[in-house]
Amino acid sequence: MWDILSVSHGHVRYGVMSRLPNVQFRITSKTTGESHVVCTDDNGMIDTSAGFNSHKNDTNGGTAESGIWFGEMDAIDDEKGALIYDFYYLNELRGESNEGLKLAKDIEFRVYRDKAVINLGTVTDDVVSIGTTAKDSDTENHISLADNKVTIIDTVKYKNFTPGKAYRLVGILMDKETGEPVMVGGKPVTSEKEFTVGDEDGTVDVTFTFDGSSLSGTDVVVFEKAYDIEADTQITSHEDINDEGQRVSIPKIGTKAAAADGKTNEIKPEKDQKIVDTVAYENLIAGEEYELTTWLTKDGKKIWGTEVTKKFTAKEAEGTVTAELTFDASMHGGEDITVFEEVSLL
Structure with missing residues (x-):
């Protein structure tokens, strides 16, 4: 009333089959619920026969050297197979050896003949x-x-x-x-x-x-x-x-605004005054195209009609780009004007 189970275990990565040692599987009786853990050896093999591991050696200990036995413990006999007549499920357990792999689940097999070898072939895990x-x-x-x-x-x-x-x-x-x-x-x-x-x-x-x-x-x-x-x-x-x-x-950007001559940050309260804004940037993606948007503000409020956009390609992660703004300063004598900037990836 006993049979022998034989399984090899491995996985395929980059088209190459590799055996998986020290991987545990749980064998569970469908009828009684009795279950025990077996473990692959250094060659990725599981064999429940006494010729592989004596049933009496660390019985049901769950290591590659442990024997396995289903049924009454006082009936252990190395002349017999370890599994009694029944339907069983084989389930792979998670461990270090199969980390990153999809576990084999609910592989069903049947023990129905005495001293027969049930060869499940190679159980292969897909890479997760x-x-x-x-x-x-x-x-x-x-x-x-x-x-x-x-x-x-x-x-x-x-x-x-x-x-x-x-x-x-x-x-x-x-x-x-x-x-x-x-x-x-x-x-x-x-x-x-x-x-x-x-x-x-x-x-x-x-x-x-x-x-x-x-x-x-x-x-x-x-x-x-x-x-x-x-x-x-x-x-x-x-x-x-x-x-x-x-x-x-x-990104990180810093700016320096100056009058058109580049010598001062003061302009005249007249029409058509030019401001040159030099923007230093860090941490852009080299080779990508960006858009620089600049505008003037007074007391945190945008001065309408002053917005300027300029497209540029960042040759390196760090660099500079300039924008020129022209506006009517005749109504802003004695006031402090601030330049705001925004850089966006196109």
Whole structure:
């Protein structure tokens, strides 16, 4: 009334098959619910025969050297197979050896003949993976302004997740220059999203909202980890500080406004006065086209008709660009005029 189970276990990455050692599987009787854990050896093999591991050796201990036995413990016999007549389920358990892989689930087999070998062949795990693309919700690109409310949406593309299973994505913003978490108000900027998978491949958005007013000149990179909620274990991650798709840049700009002669910051209270605004920028994306918008204000209020736009390409992350504003200063004698600027990615 006993049979022998034989299984090999591996995964395919980049078209190459690799055996997986030290991976545990749970064998469960469909009829009685009795279950025991077996473990692959150094060659990624499981064999429940006594010739592989004596049934009496650390019986049902769950290691690669442990024997296994179903039924009455006082009936252990190395002359017999370990599994009594029944239907069984084989389920892979999460561990270090199969991190980042899709677990084999509910493989059903039947023991129905004495001393027969049930060969399930090679159980292959698909690679579970995530990739991310982070963009600012306002600009809809990889540039955020240093505002007191910045929202970055990280679109996570997942592959080989299990349909119907619940997962948790945990994200954190990293400073590309330092490699450390971005800190706002003394705390790291994090976000979580729980979701249930429909198709094994798909996307889900993780949203980060934070005060970015102190982050001018910073490149932030989104790191993501994915967890199996039921097993409470991490299954994969995407944490590449050099991944351009995960990066959002927060530019820093400084300006120097001067009269047309470039020698003074005073102009005459006359019509058609020119102001030259030199904008120094940091942390732009080299090679991308931007638009500089400048305008004049008095007491924080915009002086209508003074707005000027200029397109330019950032040859490097740091540089300067100038804009020339012409306005009627005849009505503003004795007043302080301020130049405001905004740089946006086209």
